[in-house]
Amino acid sequence: MEIKNVTVAGSGVLGYQIAFQTAFHGFQVTVYDINDEVLSKAKEKFDILSDSYKQDLKATKEQLDATFKRLSYSSDLGKAVQDADLIIEAVPENPAIKIDFYHKLAAVAPAKTLFATNSSTLLPSQFAHETGRPEKFLALHFANEIWKHNTAEIMGHPNTDKKVFDTIVAFAKAIGMIALPLSKEQPGYIVNSLLVPLLDAATNLWINDVADPITIDKTWMAATGAPTGPFGILDVVGITTAYNINKMAADATGDPLKVKTVEYLKKNFIDKNKLGVATGEGFYTYPNPAYKDPDFLS
Template identity: 45%
Template sequence: MSSLERLTVLGAGVLGGQIAWHSAFKGKTVAVYDIAQDAIDRCRAAHEQYAAIYRSEVGASDADMTATRQRLTYGTDLATAVAEADLVIEAVPEIPHVKTAVYEEMAGLLPKDTLVATNSSTLLPRDFASATGRPDKFCALHFANMIWAMNYTEVMPHPRTSRETLTAVTEFAVEIGMVPIPLRKEQNGYVANSWVVPLLNAAQTLVTNGVATHEDVDRTYLLTGAKVGPFGMIDMIGMETCHNVLTYWGSVRGDAQMNANADYIKTHFLDRGFLGLQTGRGYYEYPDPAFERPGFLAVPDISVVPDLVTLMTTQTEALA
């Protein structure tokens, strides 16, 4: 059994909010920190949505939800948020200099025995170990979106992570109901995002370049038996995170298509305030996304064939 009972989550975004809520549901005392009060307010609202989800999908009772809320606190003061933490999980934007700045600010505020983990989805823990001021007490602990259903977490050390830290953090993961996925080597993208990011980037390329609509891309995926397609995934991950990942790796790799995909998300969604599932609108509108409606995967009436042919020939004729 770990000694990690008091958790602080840095970053009240989509996944940070889920980690906080789920950990509190599993009995941990949780402080949620964000630099912005509006992010805290959105997180509180999301937690009320999670209460309904946990009742319907997890079988939680009203008493469970009341106890979960009582274990949660929220705030915008970093010193207060980490003052009693046994474990801090960083879930701030996927931008290296932002993460580094948070670690450097926090380093002098932590109790001496506090462990720190990054929930980064694509960046290596070695990149931030020194900034934490306690590299031996630092590793990666990456959770999946929809944590209540996708209950795994990827544990990745860097060369200076101690065995004791890995033991305690992995025990913590098990205590909150996660399947630990141990990484044997450092890998950008960990396990899941090593295949998820290429998948979502390829799907976004089809839309950015006008090859297909997001609905039709998702149909090709959902017809394999999956419950959510690439664009449903993008909505769940959140437009801001997807934009940050594509922007960073597009720059690092000199990938013009990846940069174009990031620009598409910025122009069509972020600039319009559409952040995905958390704001009720991304590629789909929530809580009733089109891909969950009856008929989304149905064979169409033959009368629509002329319209489909028009879609296929318009650009071809223009290029002739």
């Protein structure tokens, strides 16, 4: 199995980063999203992202020009995947949306195409049947700021073909990632199995009026030496993702604290387009959040 052409479905917080990183490392990449307006916004984000590659990776103008030439765009799913060896799904963290997407994808994708989900919290076995090709489906999960935090967690389900799994491990290495294969399914993989409880605990402290986000972040940073606190991390992850995860938990359990969290996030963040780093404001304002101030912990 050889991967040359990659389609990334979804140009949100991680989708556009995955697309750019893949193109930067020499692959032809098609970015798919629901309409041309969303794709236009993705192009703007690529321009900003290229500055980060210059600063953090010392990328040259020639490298970045070549990267942009390898990127193409389509809001027609059939056209977007017509030559795809691999499609990486990065649509919203909502099971119903993902299932609907896989039904549509299965109808138009070539038989050769491997499917990978970048889901943060959901298991590939939840969607394997919906893909129409369970043996060619697995999870490939990236961390935010992919060019710096270059982890790629590869997680199959019980029916994933071993050759497909090995192909994706090799692909992850080829796009500059530290490939991290998991031996069995685990909700949240490794990173989020560690990170989500931290963010959940911080959110609970805040919603329960124990302390405000800045105090909680100061506590974590001062006590552990971490460069960012949980609410700074939430801004990077994207508050929409936090909202979706909490909403799934609230819908499933009816937990009053989760319900309160969802309502508060929607009213004070989602509805006001305060979605974190991506929109310039979340718990902090960007590009110069307070937690980066030298006096933040004084």
